[in-house]
Amino acid sequence: MAREDSIGRIYLIVKRLRSNYASFEEIRDYLGSVACYESSDYHISLRTFQRDCKLISKVYKIEIEYDPHVKGYRIISDNDSVLNQRMLEAYDIFNALNLAEQLSNHIHFEDRRPQGTENLYGILHAITNAKLIKFGYQKFWDDSPTNRCVEPYALKEFKNRWYILAKDRGDNRIKSFALDRLTDFEVANEEFSYPSNFNINQHYQSCFGIISPDGHQPEEVILSFDAHQGKYIKTLPLHHSQEVLVDNEEELVIKLQIYITFDFKMEILSYGDNVRVVKPQSFIDDIKQTYRNALKQYKTES
The missing domain is CATH 3.30.70 (Alpha-Beta Plaits)
Structure with missing residues (x-):
């Protein structure tokens, strides 16, 4: 079975069981009904379903068990984290995009510039391995980009735009840089020491948006x-x-x-x-x- 069908099937099982418990037959029928309009193969056996439940537990930290009292499967432990929500949401959007060409008169997308997400993987690699990154950065009020060398600490999303929070080697200040304004991005070989006391959630604990406080108090x-x-x-x-x-x-x-x-x-x-x-x-x-x-x-x- 195609990997895409496996990913979609796992997502749908979680979605179905989050709404209510269900027997294997009900889950199987639900997958079949969705497959009709997604042009996917979601047919499964009981053995495949049980294997999917183990994978869901490993990847999403969502525990699914059979409850003999209701004669069906239910979620007994749900890791409803922001990360999980966004992964499931992304799959919804992915499916909508696949249908967009067929439904062009019924889906209206926002006309906007790319978000710079092509550099997400490289930035995450640099953060994980504590490597410096270099790029050209152009502020809205500048005529031309300036070259930056920064220590990447974390990524942040705000109003459908992605930002990287990093310490600028130029002045040793922690700043946010919009990914859609980065050019000539590269991960350098040089490593840096990630500050042990830095936590992005604490950094933005009392903030709205991406502007960090500068010596003030909440x-x-x-x-x-x-x-x-x-x-x-x-x-x-x-x-x-x-x-x-x-x-x-x-x-x-x-x-x-x-x-x-x-x-x-x-x-x-x-x-x-x-x-x-x-x-x-x-x-x-x-x-x-x-x-x-x-x-x-x-x-x-x-």
Whole structure:
């Protein structure tokens, strides 16, 4: 059986059992129904299914066992990590892309430039082996790229763009570089000492976006959203520290413990008059001044 069919079959087994327990016959019928529109061969025997369950346990850390009480298989231990979610999500997108040519009138893709993902493998290799990487990097406001030599620490995704967090050998500062702006990428032979106290999750613990704090401390931010926008904020929190203070028919008030960076400010401005900053005063003043400056763009000459 083709490797692609095996990968797809494993994904579908996990997807089916996450919704509810099922007998082998129900799983087999489910695979058959999906295979009809994916043009794949998902036919399996009980022995193959049991082998798949062992592979799912090894790769995804998801334990599947037969439960005699319900006469079916169920997930008894589910590693529902971000990595697992993204791997399964990627397979959904892969299948959609395979169908895109047949369904060109029904799928509309965002018109955007490549994300620079062609360098992901090389960057991960450099991080894993603690090797320097070199590349040309062009900021939006620069006319030409500059050559960089950096110590790669981690990769980060933000708003559908990938960034590498690295220490620039030029000034020894930790910076983020967008992958879609890298040119002439190469992994150098020279190695570096990875800092034992660096952890990307801790680095971005109180951040929004990719801008790192520069000597400042996280602040308590309180925001008031109108009730309609509040529904979205509850289902897609702004930050993991989000705490609901008020939730009624008129407003949603939340509290965050976060660095007030340019990224965060732009996010708040994107909500327009659907949000009001309640605290801190310095952030209120900053938002007010931004709106005053924006209004000046629309004043007509007398």
